[in-house]
Amino acid sequence: MTSVAALMVWPVILPLLGAVLALLVGRPGVRLVAGVASVATLMASSMLAWEVAHQGVLHQSIGGWGAPLGIEWRADGLAALMLLTIALVGPLISVHALDHFGDREDREFLPLWLFVWCALNALVLSADAFNLYVTLELTTLAAVALIAVRRDLPGLDAGLRYLLFALPGSLCYLLGIALLYGAHATLDVGTLAQRVQPGPVTWVAAGLVTVGLCLKTPLFPLHVWLPPTYTGAPTPVTALLSALISKGSFYVLLRLWLEVFAPVMDAQVGQLLGVLGAAAVLWGSALALNQTQLKRVVAYSSVAQIGYMFLVFPMATSGARAGAIYLVVSHAAAKASMFVAVGNIHQAVGITALGGVQGLAHRMPFTFLAMALGGISLIGIPPSGGFIAKWLLLNEAIGTRQWWWGLVLLVGSLMAAAYVFRILRGSFLPLPPGVTVRSIPLGNELAPLALALIALVLGLVPWFPLDLLAIGASR
Amino acid sequence: MTNTWLPLSVLLSSLLPGLIIFLLAEEQRRTRTLLNLLAAVTKLVLTGVMAWGVYQGRQYETRLTFFPKADLVLRADSFSLLFITLSAVLWFVTTIYAVGYLEGTDHRSRFFGFFSLCVASTMGIALAGNLLTFFLFYEMLTLSTYPLVIHRGTPEALRAGNVYLRYTLTGATLLLAGVALLYSLAGAVEFTERGALSAVAAHRTELIVAFVLLIGGLGVKTALVPLHGWLPVAMVAPAPVSALLHAVAVVKAGAFGITRIIYDVYGVYLVHDLGVMQPLAMVAAVTILYGSVRALQQGDLKKRLAYSTVSQVAYIVLGVSIFGTASTIGGLVHLVHQGVMKITLFFCAGNYAEELHVHRVSELRGVGRRMPLTTAAFTVGALGMIGIPPVAGFITKWYLGIGALEAHQPWLVVVLLTSSLLNAGYFLPIVYSAWFQAPREEWKPSPRRWEIGLLLLLPTVATAVLSLAAGLFAGAELSPLGWTRLLTEREFRP
Numbered sequence: 001m002t003s004v005a006a007l008m009v010w011p012v013i014l015p016l017l018g019a020v021l022a023l024l025v026g027r028p029g030v031r032l033v034a035g036v037a038s039v040a041t042l043m044a045s046s047m048l049a050w051e052v053a054h055q056g057v058l059h060q061s062i063g064g065w066g067a068p069l070g071i072e073w074r075a076d077g078l079a080a081l082m083l084l085t086i087a088l089v090g091p092l093i094s095v096h097a098l099d100h101f102g103d104r105e106d107r108e109f110l111p112l113w114l115f116v117w118c119a120l121n122a123l124v125l126s127a128d129a130f131n132l133y134v135t136l137e138l139t140t141l142a143a144v145a146l147i148a149v150r151r152d153l154p155g156l157d158a159g160l161r162y163l164l165f166a167l168p169g170s171l172c173y174l175l176g177i178a179l180l181y182g183a184h185a186t187l188d189v190g191t192l193a194q195r196v197q198p199g200p201v202t203w204v205a206a207g208l209v210t211v212g213l214c215l216k217t218p219l220f221p222l223h224v225w226l227p228p229t230y231t232g233a234p235t236p237v238t239a240l241l242s243a244l245i246s247k248g249s250f251y252v253l254l255r256l257w258l259e260v261f262a263p264v265m266d267a268q269v270g271q272l273l274g275v276l277g278a279a280a281v282l283w284g285s286a287l288a289l290n291q292t293q294l295k296r297v298v299a300y301s302s303v304a305q306i307g308y309m310f311l312v313f314p315m316a317t318s319g320a321r322a323g324a325i326y327l328v329v330s331h332a333a334a335k336a337s338m339f340v341a342v343g344n345i346h347q348a349v350g351i352t353a354l355g356g357v358q359g360l361a362h363r364m365p366f367t368f369l370a371m372a373l374g375g376i377s378l379i380g381i382p383p384s385g386g387f388i389a390k391w392l393l394l395n396e397a398i399g400t401r402q403w404w405w406g407l408v409l410l411v412g413s414l415m416a417a418a419y420v421f422r423i424l425r426g427s428f429l430p431l432p433p434g435v436t437v438r439s440i441p442l443g444n445e446l447a448p449l450a451l452a453l454i455a456l457v458l459g460l461v462p463w464f465p466l467d468l469l470a471i472g473a474s475r
Numbered sequence: 476m477t478n479t480w481l482p483l484s485v486l487l488s489s490l491l492p493g494l495i496i497f498l499l500a501e502e503q504r505r506t507r508t509l510l511n512l513l514a515a516v517t518k519l520v521l522t523g524v525m526a527w528g529v530y531q532g533r534q535y536e537t538r539l540t541f542f543p544k545a546d547l548v549l550r551a552d553s554f555s556l557l558f559i560t561l562s563a564v565l566w567f568v569t570t571i572y573a574v575g576y577l578e579g580t581d582h583r584s585r586f587f588g589f590f591s592l593c594v595a596s597t598m599g600i601a602l603a604g605n606l607l608t609f610f611l612f613y614e615m616l617t618l619s620t621y622p623l624v625i626h627r628g629t630p631e632a633l634r635a636g637n638v639y640l641r642y643t644l645t646g647a648t649l650l651l652a653g654v655a656l657l658y659s660l661a662g663a664v665e666f667t668e669r670g671a672l673s674a675v676a677a678h679r680t681e682l683i684v685a686f687v688l689l690i691g692g693l694g695v696k697t698a699l700v701p702l703h704g705w706l707p708v709a710m711v712a713p714a715p716v717s718a719l720l721h722a723v724a725v726v727k728a729g730a731f732g733i734t735r736i737i738y739d740v741y742g743v744y745l746v747h748d749l750g751v752m753q754p755l756a757m758v759a760a761v762t763i764l765y766g767s768v769r770a771l772q773q774g775d776l777k778k779r780l781a782y783s784t785v786s787q788v789a790y791i792v793l794g795v796s797i798f799g800t801a802s803t804i805g806g807l808v809h810l811v812h813q814g815v816m817k818i819t820l821f822f823c824a825g826n827y828a829e830e831l832h833v834h835r836v837s838e839l840r841g842v843g844r845r846m847p848l849t850t851a852a853f854t855v856g857a858l859g860m861i862g863i864p865p866v867a868g869f870i871t872k873w874y875l876g877i878g879a880l881e882a883h884q885p886w887l888v889v890v891l892l893t894s895s896l897l898n899a900g901y902f903l904p905i906v907y908s909a910w911f912q913a914p915r916e917e918w919k920p921s922p923r924r925w926e927i928g929l930l931l932l933l934p935t936v937a938t939a940v941l942s943l944a945a946g947l948f949a950g951a952e953l954s955p956l957g958w959t960r961l962l963t964e965r966e967f968r969p
Contacts, residue, residue, distance in 0.1 A: 362582065365497075381618065381647070382611040391655070398659040406655070410648045417644050425636060428628045463540045 280307025330385025493591025575930025650692025670742015802878020
């Protein structure tokens, strides 16, 4: 058993090793090292997922320090699915980044991305509230460096904005778990779940933790930093932020709510989170419809999609949990594909406005196919992972007799259809005169397509991820 | 003995060639055409084998795990075969027509790629064995027809595409709400003869709400008034696309879905019991009359045909929403008859536009001399639409009329007669002036042996012949009528 559970360290150690090595070797070898580390981490993640699928939940105490104070790791189906998502989506984004950056940024982007990967994997596997804090912080700091990797003004501005919101978020979270530790003398999530009682301390702690994580994710109305940050960051970094990094804090929130807070909190708080989520869906979609910059449309769409995920809290059933996680995973693939495609378009014609897509459908067929497939998943039309997520949430809304959340889902997808097709339809027009289309490397065209295909496959064989994330779902 | 691979093969026979065609370069005309025709012929053969098997009582079902609790089911029953056979045959002729029609234009790989995806979706809709599978393919159809509607890439086409999406996606949202509601009541409802909801028949309110949502969603593609607005606008698409939208794919998918809901999801007795049939029949009656009146007002030939479709497809809905065997037979058989006749008319309109650049009804004077075969085909289609024997349309109206009387709803006979008069009012003047007025001077004799290229002429004549044959041989056991009678008897067996 221990030997199998020891597999858990590899998805964290391998990217860390890769990052350190990549920093050391410098320019000539950085791509090779990053490539090898990526493949190795993907394999380690897949093996771990395989074991979880066949043996159930795995536990591991790092360095022999177990609960209640040591470093306790736990791999259940949800963690395995997240590891797989990061391992598939992240490297495809970094493939796109290769051509996006110059040599210097390349040298810095790849190690930084490997650090983020390491931190995210550790976050996904952590089973105690303090380690979740540490990994969350690591992710944030590496992300700030990534945003500013180009050392230009928009990037620095975006990085600073992100830092200014993410730091108070971390502090809130830290304060919350300090309260919990003071009251219950444990940080282990499983033990906390047994010890928490309804009462002022729990309520304040839960409030702080929730606000902190909502700042980082971000949930409406704390999303104000998102559009400028997503727009200012280099496109591959935006893709990482939206697809993976923002999911880290949501993952922590989901874990703590469903496993610790939900039983002891007033149902009204869940409803409040749902209301904010619904507001995010409507507000984000409405603003996405009003943007004139391509990248901002996609950025506001993230505000809306995060809103859907928060609909899990008022329903709080296993079906809704599956729906929210399914959305996390398929949104990671679909949104990454959209952002990478936007990056391709920018590289090809140098236009950031929405009209820049005119006439490109035939010049960049793979990019636009990716955009279409990714967009379909965002809207939630089958066949796509987004549809499965929407379907699961819709069924729970009807099943728990809270049909108004279903209404939000349906209205939200119509609005998503409006902003997605607003992008797509222009590509069918003839190429405007005076625009030259630079050819971009095939790898850059294929990366978004591969990401979009992940979203498509999620819509074709949903039983596999659903079976996986049911493992260890309720304790 | 159940055959598990044939339904999937029928689906793949258009899906795979479609995907390959996307990858072909624009100049690979021969390869593309060959692939298209090969796929169409393969599908015809597979469909033929399956039709024969079902007639002999064999089972065809492909079942794939989708959710832990719901499967993707492709199953060939006699109703799906009615639709599949229609699609397979008409797709074969439309492919030939489209190859001829689009000769020398841009983006043909894209066109034929989406064209094949569109067939694949229709096959999926026809073969779907439960409501969830049906919904998946219904959405795929929307997505694969949108690029065909905006194919020309003009601002007008894009606007039409917007209208199309606005209607169909809103419809899909309603449909999804209905499907989810039924799913929470009864799981992934499998299509079953005489209905699958008897176990939950006590939940009357939920069932009625779900029915309204489902029919409202499907009514958009069926173009039931007031959800029909997209259809005339979508006329900007190339002629083969219009032919396809009107005869086989989109509107028929809606009508097919409504029939499935009434007969194989709820069951006709339950729908009757819930009291939702009469309102649906009224909507259909209003659509029939409104479509005909609007058709009468149109000066553009394709627009006139479009409103005529609005009216004609409502015959199908009318037939299935009157309680009784005769009307059901009339409605179901019109699924086939309207398809064959309407595609003929659209081919003709395409031929006139392509050869003589004629788009308006008033410009068709004397066209019979210049293009006799096309005009003859048009005449057959038009007479069929009016309901004059021996063309297939007569059979439909005859059964619908009998059905209305059997159900003691004589007002419907008045609707049918009025509509026929209106049909005559907007078709007969065209036929008259085409044959009996002097042709326009500027039309020069055709430089070819025939009035128009054979790729355009042969499909037109073939479908006209089919419209006649479906009427003349209606008594045969394997005619559309014979097949429909067989399956209607099963639905009404108590």
